[in-house]
Amino acid sequence: xxSTDISLNKDVHHAHxxxxxxxxQNFFEKYIxxxxxxxxxxxxxxxxxxxGFIGGFLSIIFRLQLGWPEAxxxxxxxxxGNWVVNGKIDPEFYLALVTMHGTxxxxxxxxxxxxxTFSNFLIPLQIGxxxxxxxxxxxxxxxIFFLASVIxxxxxxxxxxPAGGGWTVYPPLSALPQAISGSGLGMTLWLISMALFIVSxxxxxxxxxxxxxxxxxxxxxxTKLPLTIWSFFLTAILGLLSFPVLLSAALLLIFDRxxxxxxxxxxxxxxxxxLSNTGGSAILFQHLFWFLGHPEVYIVILPTFGxxxxxxxxxxxxxxxxxxAMIGSMLGIAVLSFVVxxxxxxxxxxxxxxxxxxxxxxxxxxxxxxxxxxxWIATLWRGNxxxxxxxxxxxxxxxxxxxGGLTGIILGNxxxxxxxxxxxxxxxxxxxxxxxxxxxxMFCGIYHWFPKMFGRMMDEKLGAVHxxxxxxxxxxxxxxxxxxxxAGFPRRYYSWTGFDAFNTxxxxxxxxxxxxxxxxxxxxxxxxxxxxSIFKGRRATANPWHSNTLEWTTPVNPGxxxxxxxxxxxxxxxxxxxxxxAPEDYIPQNVPFSQTQSSNLPYExxxx
Amino acid sequence: xxTLAIGLSIVLLLVILFLLFRIGTLASIFRxxxxxxxxxxxxxxxxxxxxxxLFLIVGGAAFAWSFADAWDDMNQPIASVHGAWxxxxxxxxxxxxxxVFVITQILLxxxxxxxxxxxxxxxxxxxxxxxxEIVWTMIPAVxxxxxxxxxxxxxxxxxxxxxxxxxxxxxxxxQFSWLVRYPGPDGKLGEANVxxxxxxxxxxxxxxxxxAMDDFMPREIHVPKGKPVHLKIRSRxxxxxxxxxxxxxxxxxxxxxxxxxxxxxxKTTAEVRTETGNPDFNFELACTEICGRxxxxxxxxxxxxxxxxxxxxxxxxxxxxxxxxxxxxxxxQDSKDQVVLEKSTEEVKTEL
Numbered sequence: 001x002x003s004t005d006i007s008l009n010k011d012v013h014h015a016h017x018x019x020x021x022x023x024x025q026n027f028f029e030k031y032i033x034x035x036x037x038x039x040x041x042x043x044x045x046x047x048x049x050x051x052g053f054i055g056g057f058l059s060i061i062f063r064l065q066l067g068w069p070e071a072x073x074x075x076x077x078x079x080x081g082n083w084v085v086n087g088k089i090d091p092e093f094y095l096a097l098v099t100m101h102g103t104x105x106x107x108x109x110x111x112x113x114x115x116x117t118f119s120n121f122l123i124p125l126q127i128g129x130x131x132x133x134x135x136x137x138x139x140x141x142x143x144i145f146f147l148a149s150v151i152x153x154x155x156x157x158x159x160x161x162p163a164g165g166g167w168t169v170y171p172p173l174s175a176l177p178q179a180i181s182g183s184g185l186g187m188t189l190w191l192i193s194m195a196l197f198i199v200s201x202x203x204x205x206x207x208x209x210x211x212x213x214x215x216x217x218x219x220x221x222x223t224k225l226p227l228t229i230w231s232f233f234l235t236a237i238l239g240l241l242s243f244p245v246l247l248s249a250a251l252l253l254i255f256d257r258x259x260x261x262x263x264x265x266x267x268x269x270x271x272x273x274x275l276s277n278t279g280g281s282a283i284l285f286q287h288l289f290w291f292l293g294h295p296e297v298y299i300v301i302l303p304t305f306g307x308x309x310x311x312x313x314x315x316x317x318x319x320x321x322x323x324x325a326m327i328g329s330m331l332g333i334a335v336l337s338f339v340v341x342x343x344x345x346x347x348x349x350x351x352x353x354x355x356x357x358x359x360x361x362x363x364x365x366x367x368x369x370x371x372x373x374x375x376w377i378a379t380l381w382r383g384n385x386x387x388x389x390x391x392x393x394x395x396x397x398x399x400x401x402x403x404g405g406l407t408g409i410i411l412g413n414x415x416x417x418x419x420x421x422x423x424x425x426x427x428x429x430x431x432x433x434x435x436x437x438x439x440x441x442m443f444c445g446i447y448h449w450f451p452k453m454f455g456r457m458m459d460e461k462l463g464a465v466h467x468x469x470x471x472x473x474x475x476x477x478x479x480x481x482x483x484x485x486x487a488g489f490p491r492r493y494y495s496w497t498g499f500d501a502f503n504t505x506x507x508x509x510x511x512x513x514x515x516x517x518x519x520x521x522x523x524x525x526x527x528x529x530x531x532x533s534i535f536k537g538r539r540a541t542a543n544p545w546h547s548n549t550l551e552w553t554t555p556v557n558p559g560x561x562x563x564x565x566x567x568x569x570x571x572x573x574x575x576x577x578x579x580x581x582a583p584e585d586y587i588p589q590n591v592p593f594s595q596t597q598s599s600n601l602p603y604e605x606x607x608x
Numbered sequence: 609x610x611t612l613a614i615g616l617s618i619v620l621l622l623v624i625l626f627l628l629f630r631i632g633t634l635a636s637i638f639r640x641x642x643x644x645x646x647x648x649x650x651x652x653x654x655x656x657x658x659x660x661x662l663f664l665i666v667g668g669a670a671f672a673w674s675f676a677d678a679w680d681d682m683n684q685p686i687a688s689v690h691g692a693w694x695x696x697x698x699x700x701x702x703x704x705x706x707x708v709f710v711i712t713q714i715l716l717x718x719x720x721x722x723x724x725x726x727x728x729x730x731x732x733x734x735x736x737x738x739x740x741e742i743v744w745t746m747i748p749a750v751x752x753x754x755x756x757x758x759x760x761x762x763x764x765x766x767x768x769x770x771x772x773x774x775x776x777x778x779x780x781x782x783q784f785s786w787l788v789r790y791p792g793p794d795g796k797l798g799e800a801n802v803x804x805x806x807x808x809x810x811x812x813x814x815x816x817x818x819x820a821m822d823d824f825m826p827r828e829i830h831v832p833k834g835k836p837v838h839l840k841i842r843s844r845x846x847x848x849x850x851x852x853x854x855x856x857x858x859x860x861x862x863x864x865x866x867x868x869x870x871x872x873x874x875k876t877t878a879e880v881r882t883e884t885g886n887p888d889f890n891f892e893l894a895c896t897e898i899c900g901r902x903x904x905x906x907x908x909x910x911x912x913x914x915x916x917x918x919x920x921x922x923x924x925x926x927x928x929x930x931x932x933x934x935x936x937x938x939x940x941q942d943s944k945d946q947v948v949l950e951k952s953t954e955e956v957k958t959e960l
Contacts (some may be wrong), residue, residue: 001625155875165900172863173846173899174960179783180900189950265801266864269738269812270783270845274803282847282862298892317731318725325741346826346850348860349841349867352767356760363759373712373743378740380719380733386647387656388725395660395720402712415762416698419691419856422849422896459644461632464656471663479671483678488853490896493904501853504681544646578731596884 016525023561033143036560040142041121041307042453045446047149048113049530052439054153055104056520062097065089067513069495071508074502080586083161084403091494095164096182098492102167103190107197108152110300110438112145117237118303118445119208119232121329121453125551126226128217128568130561141203148196155189163190166492168293171264171285175256178271189368193252196509198243198250206245217550219570226574227320228547230327231306232387234235234334235299241338242295249288251546256280277552283348290341297434298337301401307332308394308576311448312376314547315391316383317585319575329368336365346414347465357416369405371409373398384578384585386543391462392416393444394472403475404432407482425485428478436474441525443470451544455557456537464530466522473519480508515572548588550575571607644721648725656725666711681882685880687891687912689872691768691856697762701755714897761890770870774838775831779893780811781841781848783863784902786893792822802844803919814845815929815939824925829893829910831873832918834941838870849897852910854880860897873912 080379083093164182165174169510177184225516255261265277313320407429496502505560541551568590576587593607639648778789791797798820805812843861859869895906
């Protein structure tokens with residue numbers, strides 16, 4: 001063990017004298033059932049990467065079908081078995097692929113993999129805490145997520161197939177096994193897995209919120225927090241308020257499926273018989289689902305706002321432009337995210353007046369989002385930009401966020417949504433703004449904090465190759481989807497060739513599929529770089545990016561408790577980059593004003 | 609054998625790639641670029657920033673070209689009054705967001721290129737500017753207000769109550785096809801009930817209701833040009849969605865909750881056939897809410913006729929019950945049963 005760890009143990013023992021003999025944790029305590037937030041963060045990260053590859057692979061299979069609807073895929077038989085009949089992918093399995101791709105990417109990768117990794121890793125390190133408020137709950141959060149993962153993964157291999165009613169699992173389709181085979185055991189497993197997943201998110205969220213509120217180090221006021229922490233904090237609040245609603249929707253659906261209730265079912269004739277269910281409302285489920293579902297897209301994207309702000313500021317060597325406006329806009333987005341859910345339901349037959357209200361509220365979100373984009377661009381302006389891989393991902397994130405976000409102004413308009421609802425225009429929109437963008441934010445974070453996680457650097461050249469291939473393919477896949485969407489191509493179609501209106505764009509669909517395969521293949525470069533660098537990467541220094549935040553004041557490999565000695569106190573905001581008069585172009589947060597007299601601004605003189 | 613050869617060449621390729629990677633790493637150590645702060649290496653910083661600029665220029669050009677190339681295919685013919693409104697609002701909004709798109713993307717990539725790292729340079733310490741913040745909060749707010757207003761007006765017009773003289777058509781979704789019912793000469797659709805559905809009476813029409821006697825169920829939807837058409841939409845199993853792409857019409861079909869949509873067709877099928885030069889053109893009805901295995905195959909034809917053609921077609925239709933008189937016998941029986949049933953439930957209630 002390194003010397004830092006030994007001195008750290010002393011520190012811990014100081015507080016708990018009675019535990020003197022607990023020197024070495026065994027393998028299980030250290031790596032499996034660890035209560036150290038850094039280890040838990042890595043566990044979430046590995047799980048997220050694993051799920052990312054599964055989710056991506058599923059999308060490649062259905063892109064094959066969409067790109068070459070006439071082709072036979074006998075070569076898939078060894079992998080898919082009976083789901084491929086005479087070289088044709090089974091249409092119900094196609095729907096299951098789409099469903100699982102959505103579920104996995106939204107929940108398991110971009111919620112658990114993203115928040116789980118970075119909230120866990122960065123909150124204690126950046127606010128100056130030894131660990132999370134409750135290490136045990138944190139561990140529980142991961143292991144319940146792990147259980148949810150196992151169940152979801154298992155559901156991929158059962159005979160009737162995984163859930164196939166779309167990731168939004170609208171009943172009655174998801175409630176009736178007669179309607180689609182995926183609504184049998186697959187849907188049961190989906191619901192159990194998601195219920196566990198929600199429990200895991202709540203345990204994590206409570207912890208993040210408590211830690212940010214209570215465990216900030218001396219001097220770390222809320223207005224000195226890095227934007228990452230603000231974003232994780234707001235994300236956790238969103239999750240805490242919205243996930244229980246999904247749990248209630250899931251529970252009611254379980255009742256409808258297994259106990260004969262009629263919350264969502266009414267007037268149904270299926271498989272040759274009329275069901276006795278009456279009085280339920282299928283639309284009620286959609287309201288409950290989207291009451292989570294819409295905040296959920298912000299749960300996915302808010303953490304990346306923070307990560308990207310941090311990386312852009314660090315690598316432009318400039319303070320983030322409009323720090324308070326950035327917090328304000330995140331607060332605005334977080335609040336508004338709760339009152340826009342019904343814009344997913346403009347054409348469900350909802351009262352048109354309600355549609356008008358939700359259109360108004362939805363379009364307001366464009367304002368704080370625009371402010372964020374302008375502030376990021378203003379941060380780049382007159383910077384001294386270091387193109388680390390993380391920085392390139394951050395710049396690309398802003399680009400994707402603009403491209404995908406702008407079309408939200410169209411889709412949020414109920415009159416325009418009539419034609420575009422459930423077409424590829426929607427697919428293009430949300431894949432750019434919360435799919436690709438959130439992935440880019442996640443990559444940005446991984447490349448940026450890898451040195452602190454593993455004590456080594458990822459290879460920057462491979463990173464650049466990975467970045468350019470991924471960036472290129474993200475645009476090549478999702479930009480052309482707008483054209484297909486404007487033409488009205490409906491989503492979740494196994495093939496469009498049956499319609500005269502939709503038998504165009506066959507070449508474009510093949511092109512998209514090729515670009516998707518390219519993008520997926522490029523992730524293997526990332527995987528290699530990631531695994532190789534953990535073991536063989538160049539050794540990192542304590543602060544390789546010359547960054548200001550507290551995590552870079554820890555040793556190269558921070559042990560349990562993060563700082564070997566006393567926790568550093570904080571004196572300034574985290575964005576003192578290139579301050580005039582300072583010898584270096586960065587001043588870490590733990591440097592008191594008394595040591596930087598040459599660069600202090602007039603109002604800071606009083607703090608010296 | 610071939611599999612082996614492919615396998616071997618893949619392995620070989622991976623080995624070569626790995627060696628290239630190692631050589632690159634060693635060369636960078638030799639050049640001493642590893643000694644510099646990350647992201648300040650001269651060549652890689654230059655290469656990446658130039659690529660950023662190239663991405664903007666080449667990507668922008670490719671986007672413009674492909675957009676123009678796809679233009680004809682992405683614009684489906686418009687054949688309804690409100691379709692013209694939404695399309696013009698759509699393209700107006702596209703221009704607004706297009707301008708923002710171009711400006712912000714150019715600034716983003718141009719700044720990335722222009723302000724790339726230089727050893728002798730120092731970034732400009734510029735933490736905030738309240739005036740600027742207020743300006744770029746207000747501009748989007750005003751633009752959004754205008755777009756909300758335009759959208760709200762269009763939306764209210766589209767979703768207003770259907771005119772009384774509309775042609776009423778019932779569209780019912782089922783796995784995996786559409787059922788269509790016209791009210792017949794009396795202009796009234798007969799009652800329907802999910803418990804009356806059987807193999808012949810797929811909508812579950814209650815033929816003890818006199819209004820149902822002249823209802824007919826054609827294999828194609830016919831509507832007259834220039835007259836409002838009022839779709840009464842239902843589903844009998846899972847959620848479906850009525851989508852008429854050429855009329856810019858979409859509305860979910862929800863079991864247990866009837867929905868509606870009305871529109872005015874402006875072009876006959878024949879007119880669009882000459883306009884597009886495609887003699888086989890048909891207006892199509894598609895499903896846009898995932899509903900199971902056959903979701904992608906719920907195609908139904910809609911024909912827009914000149915009003916006089918429509919009247920002719922209407923006159924040529926025979927009521928459903930005339931085509932299936934055997935249903936009627938069952939119905940007289942059923943309705944009696946039902947009366948008995950209702951009575952017994954009433955009794956139960958009073959007892960309670």
